[in-house]
Amino acid sequence: MTAPTLAPAGTRPVTRRVRTATLALTAPLLLAALAVSVVVAVTIGPADLSTGEVWRSIGSHLGLATSDLTLLRDGIVWELRLPRVLTAAAVGAGLAVSGAVMQALTRNPLADPYLLGLSSGASLGAVLVLLTGLSVSLTGAAFTGAMLALVGTLLLARSLGVITPSRTVLSGLAVSSFFGAITSLVIFWNTQGDSYRQILNWLLGSLAGADWDTVRVSWITLLLIGLPVVFFGRVLDAFAFGDTAAAALGVNVSRTRWLLLGGTALLTGAMVAVSGSIGFIGLVLPNAVRLVVGSRHRLLLPYSALVGAIFMIWVDTGARTLFEPRELPVGIITVLVGAPVFVMVLLRNRERA
Amino acid sequence: MTLQAHAISVELGGRLILDEVTFAAPAGRVTALVGPNGAGKSTLLRALAGTQRARGAVRFGEVDLLALPRKERARTLALVEQDVHSEFSLTVRQAVELGRTPHQSSWSWGSADDEAVVASALQRAQAAEFAGRQLGTLSGGERQRVQLARALAQEPRLLLLDEPTNHLDVRAQLHTLALLQDLAADGITVIAALHDLSLAAEFCDHLVVLAAGRIAAAGETTTTLTADLIEATYGVTADVLVHPRSGRPLIAFSR
Numbered sequence: 314m315t316a317p318t319l320a321p322a323g324t325r326p327v328t329r330r331v332r333t334a335t336l337a338l339t340a341p342l343l344l345a346a347l348a349v350s351v352v353v354a355v356t357i358g359p360a361d362l363s364t365g366e367v368w369r370s371i372g373s374h375l376g377l378a379t380s381d382l383t384l385l386r387d388g389i390v391w392e393l394r395l396p397r398v399l400t401a402a403a404v405g406a407g408l409a410v411s412g413a414v415m416q417a418l419t420r421n422p423l424a425d426p427y428l429l430g431l432s433s434g435a436s437l438g439a440v441l442v443l444l445t446g447l448s449v450s451l452t453g454a455a456f457t458g459a460m461l462a463l464v465g466t467l468l469l470a471r472s473l474g475v476i477t478p479s480r481t482v483l484s485g486l487a488v489s490s491f492f493g494a495i496t497s498l499v500i501f502w503n504t505q506g507d508s509y510r511q512i513l514n515w516l517l518g519s520l521a522g523a524d525w526d527t528v529r530v531s532w533i534t535l536l537l538i539g540l541p542v543v544f545f546g547r548v549l550d551a552f553a554f555g556d557t558a559a560a561a562l563g564v565n566v567s568r569t570r571w572l573l574l575g576g577t578a579l580l581t582g583a584m585v586a587v588s589g590s591i592g593f594i595g596l597v598l599p600n601a602v603r604l605v606v607g608s609r610h611r612l613l614l615p616y617s618a619l620v621g622a623i624f625m626i627w628v629d630t631g632a633r634t635l636f637e638p639r640e641l642p643v644g645i646i647t648v649l650v651g652a653p654v655f656v657m658v659l660l661r662n663r664e665r666a
Numbered sequence: 667m668t669l670q671a672h673a674i675s676v677e678l679g680g681r682l683i684l685d686e687v688t689f690a691a692p693a694g695r696v697t698a699l700v701g702p703n704g705a706g707k708s709t710l711l712r713a714l715a716g717t718q719r720a721r722g723a724v725r726f727g728e729v730d731l732l733a734l735p736r737k738e739r740a741r742t743l744a745l746v747e748q749d750v751h752s753e754f755s756l757t758v759r760q761a762v763e764l765g766r767t768p769h770q771s772s773w774s775w776g777s778a779d780d781e782a783v784v785a786s787a788l789q790r791a792q793a794a795e796f797a798g799r800q801l802g803t804l805s806g807g808e809r810q811r812v813q814l815a816r817a818l819a820q821e822p823r824l825l826l827l828d829e830p831t832n833h834l835d836v837r838a839q840l841h842t843l844a845l846l847q848d849l850a851a852d853g854i855t856v857i858a859a860l861h862d863l864s865l866a867a868e869f870c871d872h873l874v875v876l877a878a879g880r881i882a883a884a885g886e887t888t889t890t891l892t893a894d895l896i897e898a899t900y901g902v903t904a905d906v907l908v909h910p911r912s913g914r915p916l917i918a919f920s921r
Contacts, residue, residue, distance in 0.1 A: 420753050551767050554750040560717040561747075562820070563740030563768035608754035611775070 336612060343619040350626045351402065355394045357630055359637045362386060371395060397523040397633075398626055400587060401643075403531035404520070405594060405625025407584040409602075409617040410539050411577040412595025417549040417610060418570055419478040422603075425596035426581040429481065429574070430488035432590035434462025435582065437496045439515050439589065444503045451522065452530055452586045459582035462488050467574075481574070518591030518644025520629050527587040534583035538576050539618065545573060546611030553608070591644045593651030594621060601654055667727035668693045669824060669855050674713050674722035676706070683709045684720070685879045691857050691872065696843075696850045698870035698887070699859040702900055705876040707859040708748065711826045714857070715745040726824055726855070740768035743824035744817035748832060751809075752801060758812050759797045762787055765819025784819050791815035791845070806833035810842070818849075825849060827858040831865065843869040867891055867915040875899055891915045 355371065356364045362382075370390040372378030380387060411426035419428070427433075438458025442451050469484035500512060514521060548569055551559040560566045581595070599617045606612045625643075628650065632643040669691040676684040684706045691697040699707050712718035716732055716739050724731040731739060744765070752761070765787065766780045788794040791814040796804065801812065810830060817825060830846070831839040839862075847869060850856045857874075860866045866873065866887070873890045875882040877899040883890050896904040902919055909916040 417754075422753055547767060547770065551764055553752045553754060553756060553761070553764060554747075557712065557717045557745075557747060558750060560736075561715055561740060561745040562764060563737035565736055603754065607760065608752075608756050609760060 336606060340615065340619070343616070343623070347402065347619060347623050350623050351398050354398045354626050354630045355390065357634055358389070358394055359634065360386065360389045362390065392524065396525050396528045397520055397629065400523040400527045400531050401520050401625045401629040402622040403528070403535045404584045404588045404591065405621035405623070406618040407531065407535050407539055407580050408591065408595040409598040409621025410542060410614055411581045413599035413610065413613055413617045414542060414549065414573055414577045415595070416599055417552055418573055419482060420552065420555065421478070422600055423596065424482070426577065427489070427590060427595070429466045429485040429578055430462035430492060431459040431578060431581050432585050433489040433492035433496065434458035434460070435585040436516055436590060437492050437499070440496050440499055440512055443508055443511050443515065444499065452527065455586035456582050459585055462492055463578045463582065514642050515589040517642035518589040518647070519632070519642040520588050521633075521640060523587070530583055531587050534580055538580045542573065542576055542580070543614045543618070545569070546609070546614055549610040589644065592648045593655065594625065594647050597651040597654045598624065667823060667855060669714070669857070670725040671714060672723045672725070674710065674720050674724070676709050676713055676718060676720045678709070683879055684713065686722070687876070687879070687881055689874050689881055689884045691855055691874070693855050694850055694853055695872050696846050696856045696858060696870045697872040697874060698866035699857055699874050699876060700861070700863060700866055701876035701882070706879045707876055708828050710876065711745065711828050711857070711859060715743060715826055717745065737768045740820060742822060743826060744820040744822035746813050746817045746825070746827040746830055748828045750813060756801050757797070758793055758799055758801060758804070759784065759788070761801055761812055762793070762815045762819050765816040768820060783821060787815045787818035790818055792841070807835065807838040810834060814842070814845070822854065824855045825857070827856070829859050829861060831860065831862065839865060863891065863896070863917045867917070868909065868912060888915060
């Protein structure tokens with residue numbers, strides 16, 4: 314072991330600053346890409362509408378332009394496409410942030426936002442509404458189901474003793490399976506014809522039901538919960554070497570865990586409620602982004618949100634246009650794209666271990 | 667500053683792990699914490715660090731450590747655990763930067779000051795030469811130096827280490843212990859759990875012997891470390907010789 318010279322230690326922070334500056338530049342670029350994605354994605358779709366017609370229609374609703382579209386064609390843009398694209402963006406961002414936070418808190422790169430049983434609860438709520446025709450909103454029922462599952466998971470984890478990552482994951486697994494079985498039972502007993510396709514759509518994850526209500530639900534949750542969570546980046550970093558290490562760095566471990574688990578659960582619950590259980594986004598996206606920007610959450614969380622939003626917009630655009638006039642549940646495409654990426658991450662981890 | 671632990675007791679799952687442990691670790695010295703496996707050394711270090719709930723009191727100078735707010739405690743003391751690892755890819759520098767956590771607000775990016783502290787911690791722990799590498803690519807000895815650098819980046823006045831020489835070759839062991847002596851000479855109070863009694867005797871002036879959750883002996887290493895004590899705590903026969911160069915205790919075990 315020779316004594317290190319001063320020179321390399323003195324130059325390294327400079328290259329590091331350059332890298333930080335590059336990342337600071339890509340953030341506005343991604344924001345611009347998100348804006349462009351929204352603007353372009355709304356012009357794509359089955360109805361025979363020109364780009365100009367679409368933008369003029371949106372402009373007229375914002376009081377910026379006049380549009381000569383018929384009410385029906387205007388409705389396609391303003392009531393169908395735009396809400397759908399905006400909902401997709403929020404859902405992608407929300408699921409990606411939730412996934413990144415879950416992975417940090419459980420110290421498990423393979424954790425996903427549905428870990429606490431949320432999607433199974435939401436599915437049960439949604440399926441009950443679709444089948445019984447109860448006069449409550451689908452979104453509301455799905456959210457209630459998600460929260461019931463969450464409470465079940467946390468109560469179970471709690472009764473096992475101090476809440477640890479592995480106890481939480483195992484409890485989530487138990488609750489998921491249970492709710493999943495009930496959902497299957499209900500479907501088996503009750504389903505015929507049309508509702509079957511509706512249910513399948515929902516279980517696979519679809520944004521076909523997007524409207525201005527889902528835009529409101531998803532964006533308000535994203536801004537109220539997702540945005541503050543991003544500011545926990547440094548605290549999440551402190552969990553890198555485990556709970557004791559985080560505590561030794563001055564982090565209130567149990568309070569942070571409860572706060573962030575609760576927050577991301579609400580966030581995930583809202584996203585599942587508007588879109589069904591879209592798979593793999595929350596699992597794969599944070600891992601892919603981590604490969605590029607590294608594991609520091611002050612970068613990882615905002616970048617995951619931006620990439621998640623853009624990714625979801627385009628995947629959903631594919632879902633509604635690729636097989637016109639039929640529409641694919643977007644969850645199928647996210648898994649089709651996500652599974653190979655997931656395998657890549659696994660292979661990379663194997664090399665490192 | 668002197669650390670005074672008074673009547674530290676820890677109960678885990680109905681079992682008493684530490685039973686009214688009382689001892690002092692003098693300022694500016696390296697105190698070795700020795701004892702058989704399962705004696706409670708790691709638990710004691712965690713209790714001192716405030717990451718393990720414990721009864722009793724820990725005074726550091728005039729300050730009651732256990733009553734300090736978390737962040738302030740993390741600016742006062744640092745804990746180097748055994749065998750820590752991360753599931754996520756971090757560079758050495760990023761890992762050491764975590765040591766600045768208690769000095770920063772949760773949304774700040776870190777100042778030039780932080781960078782300077784991190785750089786000097788990397789130098790001091792001799793980790794600067796591989797600061798850009800991924801943690802996963804390091805050897806056991808290098809990883810240990812990173813954890814030490816991370817602790818130094820906290821700028822602690824009390825440093826607690828759980829078997830810092832574990833997994834290290836002889837040269838790296840001597841190096842680590844010499845570094846701990848240096849840190850103590852700078853005024854940091856150092857407490858290190860160690861397994862190798864001869865190394866502990868060579869490098870540490872003060873000795874605390876823990877057995878079955880209780881203090882078996884404590885005091886100056888040269889007078890405390892006797893054949894009788896080793897027989898009583900470890901149940902093995904040993905002779906305490908005199909090191910031919912340093913004149914300090916040297917342990918020879920018999921079958």
